[in-house]
Amino acid sequence: xxxxxxxxxxxxxxxxxxxxxxxxxxxFRWYENGDVVxxxxxxxxxxxxxxxxxxxxxxRLADTGAFVVGxxxxxxxxxxxxxxxxxxxxxxxxxxxxxxxxxxGTAPFTFVTEGGVEAAVAAAKEAANGGDVGVNGGTIxxxxxxxGLLDEVGMALVPVLLGGGVPYFGPLxxxxxxxxxxxxxxxxxxxxHLRYRVRRD
Amino acid sequence: xxxxxxxxxxxxxxxxxxxxxxxxxxxFRWYENGDVVxxxxxxxxxxxxxxxxxxxxxxRLADTGAFVVGxxxxxxxxxxxxxxxxxxxxxxxxxxxxxxxxxxGTAPFTFVTEGGVEAAVAAAKEAANGGDVGVNGGTIxxxxxxxGLLDEVGMALVPVLLGGGVPYFGPLxxxxxxxxxxxxxxxxxxxxHLRYRVRRD
Numbered sequence: 001x002x003x004x005x006x007x008x009x010x011x012x013x014x015x016x017x018x019x020x021x022x023x024x025x026x027x028f029r030w031y032e033n034g035d036v037v038x039x040x041x042x043x044x045x046x047x048x049x050x051x052x053x054x055x056x057x058x059x060r061l062a063d064t065g066a067f068v069v070g071x072x073x074x075x076x077x078x079x080x081x082x083x084x085x086x087x088x089x090x091x092x093x094x095x096x097x098x099x100x101x102x103x104x105g106t107a108p109f110t111f112v113t114e115g116g117v118e119a120a121v122a123a124a125k126e127a128a129n130g131g132d133v134g135v136n137g138g139t140i141x142x143x144x145x146x147x148g149l150l151d152e153v154g155m156a157l158v159p160v161l162l163g164g165g166v167p168y169f170g171p172l173x174x175x176x177x178x179x180x181x182x183x184x185x186x187x188x189x190x191x192x193h194l195r196y197r198v199r200r201d
Numbered sequence: 202x203x204x205x206x207x208x209x210x211x212x213x214x215x216x217x218x219x220x221x222x223x224x225x226x227x228x229f230r231w232y233e234n235g236d237v238v239x240x241x242x243x244x245x246x247x248x249x250x251x252x253x254x255x256x257x258x259x260x261r262l263a264d265t266g267a268f269v270v271g272x273x274x275x276x277x278x279x280x281x282x283x284x285x286x287x288x289x290x291x292x293x294x295x296x297x298x299x300x301x302x303x304x305x306g307t308a309p310f311t312f313v314t315e316g317g318v319e320a321a322v323a324a325a326k327e328a329a330n331g332g333d334v335g336v337n338g339g340t341i342x343x344x345x346x347x348x349g350l351l352d353e354v355g356m357a358l359v360p361v362l363l364g365g366g367v368p369y370f371g372p373l374x375x376x377x378x379x380x381x382x383x384x385x386x387x388x389x390x391x392x393x394h395l396r397y398r399v400r401r402d
Contacts, residue, residue: 010215011215011377012369012397013215013369014212014213014214014215014216018376023377026379142364153362155213157358159379159380159382159383159397160377160378160379160380161354161370161376161377161378161380162376162377163370163372163373163376163377163378164371164373164376167214167215168213168214168215169214169362169364171220171364172362172363172364172365175219175363175365176219176223176224176227176361176363177361177364178227178360179360179361180360181360182360182393185388185393192383192386192395194358194393196360
């Protein structure tokens with residue numbers, strides 16, 4: 001049985017996005033600062049990472065069977081035009097199915113409109129078929145933590161200070177929360193890959 | 202000539218204090234989770250760190266010639282009763298000298314009431330006599346960053362999520378800001394010691 005994890009690029013001051021949706025160029029610089037070319041499953045989306053970061057990402061994705069994302073990210077990317085760059089099934093937690101999305105019914109996307117993160121994670125576990133489930137940071141990750149659904153928190157810690165923006169996690173119902181680790185660390189170029197285990201005390 | 206640095210215990214979600222001044226037991230757990238006894242300069246204040254964290258801290262403090270702190274921390278600790286636990290001169294940035302403080306004039310404490318962080322850091326450099334100057338996180342560190350006074354940002358990254366509280370840095374006037382590093386990493390028990398260099402582009 002796979003685990004449920006979240007993993008995000010995070011600034012030194014704890015943000016996954018800067019003020020007014022800025023900072024992504026800096027947060028994802030490590031996707032582009034190497035010479036290993038990675039053509040993702042999404043046409044035209046190519047990254048050039050260092051070998052060490054590529055290995056770190058491959059290790060994560062090799063075990064990942066599905067993702068859970070929110071409606072906002074789905075809309076911003078237009079549902080990745082029906083195929084997630086990492087080529088895994090996607091569960092979208094939303095209030096309503098986007099009925100005019102052209103890939104509805106053909107893409108490996110599931111829309112969960114009831115039951116909150118519990119239902120979304122359950123659907124993703126089924127889609128993952130024994131693999132890990134990755135959940136998006138921010139609101140969904142926070143809700144998963146509060147619901148006791150999260151097994152691991154990963155971060156790609158990036159040497160930038162954003163001074164504000166969207167924090168990795170929001171207010172916790174059952175916080176503060178102790179984690180174990182880092183249970184895994186890889187130092188890349190302009191990024192430190194870290195994973196922590198959520199305690200089940 | 203020494204450098205000017207800040208270094209704090211920081212939660213995975215970027216806070217140096219939890220909501221309503223909670224979380225310190227968790228943020229400073231690594232001060233107490235080992236068997237190397239360190240009797241600080243402040244009577245009665247003893248820490249028990251692991252060997253590896255003790256070495257990391259000694260490396261930092263060996264080079265530190267003075268600290269800059271705000272009035273709030275000074276008041277909370279009652280000015281450490283006139284002697285900082287790390288036994289270095291302290292510069293207090295404040296609106297007014299605490300005239301009823303019993304150690305006034307005898308303790309190695311300087312009160313800077315004008316000229317802001319620039320004046321405080323200048324006073325600390327003088328007191329440090331060639332050593333490094335450590336500035337407190339939060340408001341002062343943010344002001345130092347904005348004024349171009351900070352050379353290094355250090356963090357003791359602690360595996361806890363606080364869900365809110367006091368961020369390491371506040372809004373940056375000249376943010377976002379790129380740093381270099383980590384230029385130094387030590388993995389301790391329940392803490393990852395990291396240092397980053399502030400770029401001077």
